[in-house]
Amino acid sequence: MSKGIFVVIEQVNGKVQNVGLELVGESTRLKEDLKDDVVAVLLGHNMESQVDKLFHYGADKVILVDDAMLENYATEPYTKAITAIVNEYDPEIMLFGASSIGRDVAPRVASRVKTGLVADTTGLRMAKTEAEFAKEASMGCTDPTRALLMTRPAFGGNIMATLMCPRTKPQMATVRPGVMKRIEKDTTKTGELIKFPIEFTAADMNIEILDVVKADKKSVDLTEATMIVSGGRGVGNAEGFSYIRDMADALGAEVGSSRACVDAQWIEKDRQVGQTGKTVRPLLYMACGISGAIQHVAGMENSEVVISINKNESAPIFEVSDLGIVGDLKVILPKLAEAVRKYKEAKASN
Numbered sequence: 096m097s098k099g100i101f102v103v104i105e106q107v108n109g110k111v112q113n114v115g116l117e118l119v120g121e122s123t124r125l126k127e128d129l130k131d132d133v134v135a136v137l138l139g140h141n142m143e144s145q146v147d148k149l150f151h152y153g154a155d156k157v158i159l160v161d162d163a164m165l166e167n168y169a170t171e172p173y174t175k176a177i178t179a180i181v182n183e184y185d186p187e188i189m190l191f192g193a194s195s196i197g198r199d200v201a202p203r204v205a206s207r208v209k210t211g212l213v214a215d216t217t218g219l220r221m222a223k224t225e226a227e228f229a230k231e232a233s234m235g236c237t238d239p240t241r242a243l244l245m246t247r248p249a250f251g252g253n254i255m256a257t258l259m260c261p262r263t264k265p266q267m268a269t270v271r272p273g274v275m276k277r278i279e280k281d282t283t284k285t286g287e288l289i290k291f292p293i294e295f296t297a298a299d300m301n302i303e304i305l306d307v308v309k310a311d312k313k314s315v316d317l318t319e320a321t322m323i324v325s326g327g328r329g330v331g332n333a334e335g336f337s338y339i340r341d342m343a344d345a346l347g348a349e350v351g352s353s354r355a356c357v358d359a360q361w362i363e364k365d366r367q368v369g370q371t372g373k374t375v376r377p378l379l380y381m382a383c384g385i386s387g388a389i390q391h392v393a394g395m396e397n398s399e400v401v402i403s404i405n406k407n408e409s410a411p412i413f414e415v416s417d418l419g420i421v422g423d424l425k426v427i428l429p430k431l432a433e434a435v436r437k438y439k440e441a442k443a444s445n
């Protein structure tokens with residue numbers, strides 16, 4: 096019988112990336128229903144120092160493949176290693192980040208082990224109701240109590256579709272970074288380390304890595320931000336983003352944007368929040384001059400606190416906001432920024 100919730104962990108420069116820890120966290124939640132172990136699959140070179148971290152964030156086991164060929168991500172050796180692990184362990188579920196690495200390797204593994212893949216999911220849960228069991232069974236699933244329901248936006252984000260993979264294993268999905276939550280770190284937790292040897296040959300490396308270039312420092316990772324101030328078409332033009340930047344500066348927040356402003360070239364693409372941009376989960380998200388289209392909301396609705404400023408009191412963004420301010424952002428933001436700065440100064444002098 097297929098067994099285990101496997102998570103392919105991404106590493107860059109030998110450091111485990113957040114998306115893997117988020118998926119391990121989500122797997123511990125799936126485990127409450129499935130009762131299988133959470134197994135982290137770590138590929139790289141000299142990565143043993145990272146193994147404990149995976150236990151601390153919820154993995155019961157870590158399968159480590161160590162080889163110089165795996166030091167940097169390369170399609171063929173990674174595909175070969177993950178495929179070998181699937182063939183050896185027959186996982187029930189296998190999760191990847193919907194990052195550039197996950198998007199490259201997951202479909203190849205799915206194709207080699209002849210199973211399905213649901214890309215870009217935003218929600219995962221085990222089937223629970225009689226109706227869900229019946230649906231799975233009618234589609235040929237032999238044990239519907241172990242069926243994974245995978246939800247993702249479809250038809251341009253206008254509906255959320257829930258998909259199943261009833262007849263083949265593993266049930267595979269890629270999950271967007273920032274969507275799932277890590278669990279609280281527990282430094283006392285340990286687990287089983289399994290070293291999985293793979294024989295690579297020169298033919299497995301069908302590319303040559305000439306240089307690894309670090310991303311431009313100016314590019315941001317909004318998925319890591321604790322506070323984001325986002326501007327929408329309501330800022331008026333590229334210069335209008337000065338109101339957003341000033342507010343972000345006062346708070347110590349990152350600047351985000353709706354797609355409308357990215358399309359208008361008022362701001363860079365890596366600032367875009369939403370279905371075709373970043374999925375963010377900050378403690379504070381401020382939506383300024385953003386109407387609240389479903390595609391934008393899909394990327395920010397899991398923020399802890401949402402504050403919106405909009406001239407139109409019926410703007411849909413208010414439906415997902417904890418606090419809504421009806422008015423002109425160009426009047427409200429400078430006042431708010433000044434108040435924040437005064438508050439910080441007063442706090443610092445106490």
Ligand SMILES: Cc1cc2nc3c(=O)[nH]c(=O)nc-3n(C[C@H](O)[C@H](O)[C@H](O)COP(=O)(O)OP(=O)(O)OC[C@H]3O[C@@H](n4cnc5c(N)ncnc54)[C@H](O)[C@@H]3O)c2cc1C
Binds near residue numbers: 354370388404424
């Ligand atoms: C397949 C697909 C994918 C998409 N992906 C994304 C995505 O990832 N992210 C995304 O954001 N969008 C995405 N979109 C676009 C989305 O549908 C909306 O068109 C877009 O989010 C609208 O941006 P906006 O809210 O800035 O602009 P608008 O909808 O034009 O809203 C502007 C808002 O500003 C308010 N306003 C105007 N002036 C002021 C002022 N002075 N002060 C305060 N408020 C003011 C207005 O009342 C209005 O509510 C996608 C669309 C499709 C079809």
